[in-house]
Amino acid sequence: MENIVIIGAGGVGREVALIIEEINKVQPTWKLLGFLDDKSALHNTYINGYRVLGGIDYIATMETLGTVHAVCAISAYKAKVKIVEKLKSCSISFPKIIHPSVQVSRFNSIGEGTIVYPGVIMTTNIDIGNQVIISPGSGIGHEAVIEDYCSVLWKVNISGNVRVGEGCLLGSGSTILQNISIGRESIVGAGAVVVKDLPERCTAVGVPARVVKVGEYAG
Numbered sequence: 472m473e474n475i476v477i478i479g480a481g482g483v484g485r486e487v488a489l490i491i492e493e494i495n496k497v498q499p500t501w502k503l504l505g506f507l508d509d510k511s512a513l514h515n516t517y518i519n520g521y522r523v524l525g526g527i528d529y530i531a532t533m534e535t536l537g538t539v540h541a542v543c544a545i546s547a548y549k550a551k552v553k554i555v556e557k558l559k560s561c562s563i564s565f566p567k568i569i570h571p572s573v574q575v576s577r578f579n580s581i582g583e584g585t586i587v588y589p590g591v592i593m594t595t596n597i598d599i600g601n602q603v604i605i606s607p608g609s610g611i612g613h614e615a616v617i618e619d620y621c622s623v624l625w626k627v628n629i630s631g632n633v634r635v636g637e638g639c640l641l642g643s644g645s646t647i648l649q650n651i652s653i654g655r656e657s658i659v660g661a662g663a664v665v666v667k668d669l670p671e672r673c674t675a676v677g678v679p680a681r682v683v684k685v686g687e688y689a690g
């Protein structure tokens with residue numbers, strides 16, 4: 472069993488702990504040491520049986536344990552980039568955490584630190600970058616590309632040949648039609664249906680999706 476910590480003791484962190492437990496039921500893989508979170512009020516409390524060990528800097532004290540793996544359970548793009556960049560100087564690895572029920576074709580690639588929840592269906596020739604979150608019930612079609620640091624929330628439909636740029640957030644229940652490109656750091660509102668390409672750093676909502684904000688990132 473390899474040592475692992477979860478960065479972020481919020482809702483996503485709890486869900487990742489559950490996925491890790493389910494991976495371990497199938498194949499004992501991870502010794503979950505606990506959570507790291509910069510909210511000091513949480514330190515030394517227990518969340519679902521796992522201790523909040525300290526802030527993110529606590530990871531430096533863990534080097535005596537040998538290799539420590541970390542999973543960044545945070546969906547906010549900028550916060551996550553900051554944490555991952557900060558930890559690059561430590562000898563930390565970011566494994567991908569994929570629920571054991573999810574089928575992954577040998578023609579798909581999934582980057583480091585990416586979290587794939589149960590109930591995700593993906594077909595083939597799909598490229599998912601680093602530090603991406605794919606939430607329960609989402610579907611991803613052939614040849615889709617999802618770049619680094621995207622958060623795909625619950626039950627999103629990503630059709631074939633879609634490209635989602637770095638740091639995008641796709642709200643729950645949204646649908647992206649085939650061959651669409653979404654520019655980096657854009658947000659698609661819950662329930663939206665995206666029928667044409669979206670520019671960078673925009674927010675688009677509704678059916679069909681219309682751009683309501685450009686140039687500011689709410690994620």
Ligand SMILES: CC(C)(COP(=O)(O)OP(=O)(O)OC[C@H]1O[C@@H](n2cnc3c(N)ncnc32)[C@H](O)[C@@H]1OP(=O)(O)O)[C@@H](O)C(=O)NCCC(=O)NCCS
Nearest residue numbers: 624625641642643658659660661662674676677683684689
């Ligand atoms: C789109 C979203 C990010 C809001 O962004 P925001 O920058 O705070 O935008 P605002 O709340 O100012 O809304 C801007 C406009 O879009 C509308 N709007 C916001 N979200 C919408 C949605 N999902 N569908 C349709 N219209 C929406 C607002 O009513 C507002 O319209 P108005 O200008 O006519 O009043 C947010 O509403 C959303 O859908 N987030 C996804 C949440 C989600 O999926 N959560 C699941 C958690 S697991």
